[in-house]
Amino acid sequence: MHELSIAQSIVDIVGQYVAPEQAGEVCTVNVRIGALAGVVPDSLTFCFTAITAGTPLAHATLAVDFIPYRVSCAACRTTSRAEPGLALCPHCGSAETAVLSGTELQVVDIELNSVTPEQR
Amino acid sequence: MSVITIERKILEKNDEVARQNRELFANHDLFVLNLVSSPGAGKTTLLERTIEMLRDTLKIAVIEGDVQTDLDARRVAKYNIPAVQILTRGGCHLEANLVREAVTNLDLRGVELLIIENVGNLVCPSNYDLGEEMKVVVASTTEGEDKPLKYPAMFRNASVLIINKIDLLPYINCSLTALRDNALKINPSLTVFETSCTSGAGVRAWCDWLVENARRKPAS
Numbered sequence: 001m002h003e004l005s006i007a008q009s010i011v012d013i014v015g016q017y018v019a020p021e022q023a024g025e026v027c028t029v030n031v032r033i034g035a036l037a038g039v040v041p042d043s044l045t046f047c048f049t050a051i052t053a054g055t056p057l058a059h060a061t062l063a064v065d066f067i068p069y070r071v072s073c074a075a076c077r078t079t080s081r082a083e084p085g086l087a088l089c090p091h092c093g094s095a096e097t098a099v100l101s102g103t104e105l106q107v108v109d110i111e112l113n114s115v116t117p118e119q120r
Numbered sequence: 121m122s123v124i125t126i127e128r129k130i131l132e133k134n135d136e137v138a139r140q141n142r143e144l145f146a147n148h149d150l151f152v153l154n155l156v157s158s159p160g161a162g163k164t165t166l167l168e169r170t171i172e173m174l175r176d177t178l179k180i181a182v183i184e185g186d187v188q189t190d191l192d193a194r195r196v197a198k199y200n201i202p203a204v205q206i207l208t209r210g211g212c213h214l215e216a217n218l219v220r221e222a223v224t225n226l227d228l229r230g231v232e233l234l235i236i237e238n239v240g241n242l243v244c245p246s247n248y249d250l251g252e253e254m255k256v257v258v259a260s261t262t263e264g265e266d267k268p269l270k271y272p273a274m275f276r277n278a279s280v281l282i283i284n285k286i287d288l289l290p291y292i293n294c295s296l297t298a299l300r301d302n303a304l305k306i307n308p309s310l311t312v313f314e315t316s317c318t319s320g321a322g323v324r325a326w327c328d329w330l331v332e333n334a335r336r337k338p339a340s
Contacts, residue, residue: 002212002244009130017124027121031130038243038273085272085306095308105247107126114122 006039006105007047011057013107023056028063028111034104035069035084060110069102134248137216141251144223145234151334152234154250156274157258158267159240162284164192165317166258166326167235171199173327174233178334183222183236185214192237202226213244216251233334242271254279261285262292265299268306275306280313282326287316 014029029048033039041064048062071087072079075094082090082097089097129135145152157163164184171180181202184192193205204225206218219236228234236252238245246255257278259267262285268275275281281303289296296314303310313329315322 002247005211005215006130006247009133012133013126013128013130017126036273036276038246083269085269085276087276087308088305105130107128107130109123109125109127112122112124 003039003043004047007044007051010107011051014110017110020056025112026057026060026110027113028061030063030108032065032067032104032106032108034067034102036102037105041066067101067104070100071097072100073097131247134216137220138249138251141216141220145251148228150231150234152252154236154238154252154255156238156245156255157240158242158263161258161260162317163237163258164195166284167196167237169317169323170327171196171201173323175199178232178331179230180233181226181231183219185237185239187239208239212239212241213248214238214250215248219250233330242274246273246277256280256282258282258284261288261294265294265302268303272306275303281310283314285316286314286321287319
């Protein structure tokens with residue numbers, strides 16, 4: 001259940017970009033979560049909703065871009081989607097692989113409405 | 121509609137404190153390990169056997185992370201080594217700032233090896249850098265040979281795997297070879313030790329590795 005502290009870290013980062021009086025304009029927070037980051041997107045959005053309730057960010061939606069685990073293989077020179085975590089190339093079985101994606105845990109950007117929900 | 125680009129790591133605050141911890145550990149010439157496993161794999165018992173074997177060889181300090189109680193810190197404090205307990209009070213993992221606080225309560229003079237025993241959990245601690253030199257993951261035979269495949273992130277981020285409770289192999293349905301192979305499929309560069317903290321088998325090899333690495337000072 002570390003999704004709660006991850007959600008809090010996201011809120012803290014967003015807070016560095018928008019003043020509290022502007023936070024009501026945030027409609028979407030886009031994050032990138034890799035398949036190997038050990039974070040469950042549904043739990044994360046649940047926690048985000050829970051900790052932003054009653055705050056200026058209450059109207060913001062957390063949008064998760066889930067990034068698959070991909071490896072590139074130096075032996076057969078292919079890139080492919082692999083079973084999460086497996087270091088072996090799905091094509092040739094070599095262990096000479098490098099992780100291309102899947103460990104992401106990033107805040108990408110935030111989208112703001114110029115009109116606050118109260119003004120609608 | 122306007123967009124503010126952020127592009128920042130969610131755990132950057134933790135990573136920054138971990139970096140400071142790493143700097144502090146380097147200043148003390150400390151070899152620091154982050155010991156992780158699922159609950160009951162034998163982390164604390166392994167620590168006890170390690171301290172017993174190395175107490176006259178290596179100066180060891182321990183940080184114990186648990187959700188509740190100081191039972192583990194009391195278990196290792198029996199050996200008269202610097203030990204401090206971190207209570208996460210519900211938290212499923214240690215974070216770098218908790219370790220930084222704990223370190224201020226430790227007498228690090230002369231200490232060569234600091235072992236941070238994380239909360240028993242194979243998921244959450246893999247995300248949180250504490251400032252350690254490497255993660256050591258303990259997997260016990262009773263958990264089954266498929267543990268590495270089920271929790272790949274932890275085995276991928278670890279440098280050392282200790283397969284514990286090998287004395288129980290005759291009584292359970294677990295193949296040591298399959299367990300080791302599964303772990304190496306996730307992380308081919310793992311250094312693997314096979315131990316029984318009950319019989320003491322394999323503990324010497326692990327302790328020799330510890331001494332060798334703790335004494336290998338950076339060439340600065």
